Amino acid sequence: MKYISTRGGVAPIPFSQAVTMGLATDGGLLLPETIPLISRATLEHWSGLSFVALAQAVIGQFVAGDDIPREDLNLLISNAFSRFSHPEVTPVVPVGDHYVLELFHGPTLAFKDVALQLLGNLFEYLLKRDGGRLNILGATSGDTGSAAIHGVRGKKGMEIFILHPHERVSPIQERQMTTVLDANVHNIAIQGTFDDGQSIVKKLFNDLDFKKNYHLGAVNSINWARIVAQIVYYFYAWGRLSGGNCERKVDFSVPTGNFGDVFAGYVAKRMGLPMGRLLLATNRNDILTRFFSTGGYYLGRVHPTMSPSMDIQVSSNFERYLFYLLHEDPRAVREKMAELESGNGFAVSEEVMRRTGDFRAVAVGEVETLETIRKVYQAHGYLLDPHTAVGFAAALETPGVVCLATAHPAKFGDAVKQAIGREPDRPKSLAGLEQLPRRVEVLPADVNVVRNFIMSRLG
Ligand SMILES: *Cc1c(COP(=O)(O)O)cnc(C)c1O
Secondary structure: OEEEEOOOOOOOEEHHHHHHHOOOOOOOOEEEOOOOOOOHHHHHHHOOOOHHHHHHHHHHOOOOOOOOOHHHHHHHHHHHHHHOOOOOOOOEEEEOOEEEEEOOOOOOOEOHHHHHHHHHHHHHHHHHHHOOOEEEEEEOOOHHHHHHHHHHOOOOOEEEEEEEEOOOOOHHHHHHHHOOOOOOEEEEEEEOOHHHHHHHHHHHHHOHHHHHHOOEEOOOOOOHHHHHHHHHHHHHHHHHHHOOOOOOOEEEEEEOOOOHHHHHHHHHHHOOOOEEEEEEEEOOOOHHHHHHHHOEEEOOOOOOOOOHHHOOOOOOOHHHHHHHHOOOOHHHHHHHHHHHHHOOEEEOOHHHHOOOOOEEEEEOOHHHHHHHHHHHHHHHOOOOOHHHHHHHHHHOOOOOOEEEEOEOHHHHHHHHHHHHOOOOOOOHHHOOHHHOOOOOEEEEOOHHHHHHHHHHHHO
16 A cells, blocks of 8 residues: 655655655645545444454555554554553444444544554554654644644654743643653743744744754644554444444444544445435534535635634645545645635536535534533533534434534533533543642744754653
8 A cells, every 4th residue: 555645746655654644745734645445245244343443454455464564553552552441442423323433542632643653653653663853843823733732642753832822822721731741741831822832833844944854743633543443443343333234334423623524434434335425514614614615725824613623724635535536646736735825716517516415514603502512401411512512513413424523522621511500520531630740841932943853852
């Protein structure tokens, strides 16, 4: 299995190199040369596997045995999911006429753990095998930063620097990051906004000498390893509901921001998973919903909502889907992306739009999100976090849909309290978080100060 770029400028590379490359060197995104097709007999067999065994089977489809030996890969995978608190890793729970696929049993209670626990293990393994060091740098508004920190804490050959806006992330998110005291974890609280942090990170990545000399890398959602880990739970949910009966199609609803999670569902469908529709649910930041209804992909302003992990302007993984929509033609992708970079968007033809039927996109407003949390709680005693509620709201009229639960409600206690009048109960992993010692460096929003801090830590 080899990987190519959506923009055509990368000679086919093995999985391990795709993982360390992250963003393709030609500015595009990496994809497998072909998507493996899974037979009905294999699907039937997979439906009876445990989550870890299934993950080994699914991810194994995307990694050549002479790239990473099968036993090594299997061990990296089983270790990645050993820190999940639920024996099923991602259980499927019936809620009224719907199902909830709970993806929040990892160390930071958000679905990003599924991918980042594996990515941390892969990085450590590849650095040890191939030599070299990696210094991860990123800015976060909350979820990604804490999941990344928990994915690489204590790992050899790696340091991680995460910038968050000082006193502007939720107290739980702040503590999930700053109470990690491993020597390779460096939390920086920027005296500014999330955008200030992100702009500092961009400047440092654009400082090519600094980037090269200090081995900077990213863990953002464009890394193919993150997608591959997320494909697994679509197969898992189908197996639980179908019992291996390939006549049984399952619909999914996915709260979407950067299009990573829902794209994993699309790949699962192309692999032959019996799937009906993929409901793509956005909040008020609805660039994707507008695309699916008009064929135009035009930037808007970012509106802050109660589902902040979906407050995006551009969906960084969308280029992967565009590649398939445009008949896998890298030149056509380059043209569209050039239009996006030089202006504020692009449109695709009606012929292209006729092939978008795998998705149904729905935008859900703030009032509806709160209403959904309240209604589902009152009717079924089940608490949704605001991200999950966006997906649930999109599926409300369609019974049987599997709604992906991307965060534990306790992570977003304020929104839940607005909906039902009280804070959700805290799971065990959050108990006592306020009392734990913290380590964080508060710095001004100044790229030079941050650069000096990183240099001083790396010696
Ligand atoms: C990141 C995130 C999302 C959006 O996922 P994408 O892969 O970016 O579409 C949804 N919900 C939560 C809680 C998240 O952290």
